[in-house]
Amino acid sequence: DTAVSQTPKYLVTQMGNDKSIKCEQNLGHDTMYWYKQDSKKFLKIMFSYNNKELIINETVPNRFSPKSPDKAHLNLHINSLELGDSAVYFCASSQEGRNTIYFGEGSWLTVV
Amino acid sequence: AQSVAQPEDQVNVAEGNPLTVKCTYSVSGNPYLFWYVQYPNRGLQFLLKYITGDNLVKGSYGFEAEFNKSQTSFHLKKPSALVSDSALYFCAVRIPQGYSTLTFGKGTMLLVSP
Numbered sequence: 026d027t028a029v030s031q032t033p034k035y036l037v038t039q040m041g042n043d044k045s046i047k048c049e050q051n052l053g054h055d056t057m058y059w060y061k062q063d064s065k066k067f068l069k070i071m072f073s074y075n076n077k078e079l080i081i082n083e084t085v086p087n088r089f090s091p092k093s094p095d096k097a098h099l100n101l102h103i104n105s106l107e108l109g110d111s112a113v114y115f116c117a118s119s120q121e122g123r124n125t126i127y128f129g130e131g132s133w134l135t136v137v
Numbered sequence: 138a139q140s141v142a143q144p145e146d147q148v149n150v151a152e153g154n155p156l157t158v159k160c161t162y163s164v165s166g167n168p169y170l171f172w173y174v175q176y177p178n179r180g181l182q183f184l185l186k187y188i189t190g191d192n193l194v195k196g197s198y199g200f201e202a203e204f205n206k207s208q209t210s211f212h213l214k215k216p217s218a219l220v221s222d223s224a225l226y227f228c229a230v231r232i233p234q235g236y237s238t239l240t241f242g243k244g245t246m247l248l249v250s251p
Contacts, residue, residue, distance in 0.1 A: 058238060
């Protein structure tokens with residue numbers, strides 16, 4: 026009964042390809058996030074959605090496009106992958122008005 | 138803008154000894170403070186949080202943290218370390234207004250030796 030689940034866990038792909046990472050939460054939360062963890066383990070917010078609406082969009086290249094078909098899902102599509110996109114991408118969720126953000130297990134993306 | 142500092146890249150402690158992982162923050166107002174733990178090749182697990190009230194908060198796996206407003210610190214502690222506590226620990230801050238997100242420190246690797 027994983028609360029925040031994301032697939033795939035590991036993804037190796039070539040430069041220039043397009044790939045997607047899917048995320049689902051079964052916590053009934055109304056807000057979902059994508060965070061990126063770089064090679065130095067630093068975590069940074071990329072996007073945040075509340076009830077399917079984009080509310081936070083940090084300075085992320087346009088090649089990254091999140092999509093939220095409903096408030097339980099937030100997918101991340103990446104076009105024209107570059108070597109620098111190699112990282113761990115974490116999906117997370119929370120209920121606004123409550124404070125804790127819960128994270129998925131991460132998706133390890135390697136671009137070769 | 139808010140920021141979180143974890144001054145130690147690594148903390149080494151022997152099993153059975155007390156441990157402290159340091160965190161200080163810089164943010165206006167009264168932030169919410171969090172600790173998360175990341176085991177190798179795993180996601181971030183929530184450990185504990187401070188919102189308001191008692192400065193000493195208790196969390197999962199026997200961890201606790203002490204909020205000190207004057208020193209703007211939120212150090213993570215455990216009275217007796219276990220080898221299984223070895224992991225990467227992140228301190229994070231969240232502003233309690235609007236649709237804020239977590240701002241993380243750079244992480245501290247805790248190594249507990251047998």
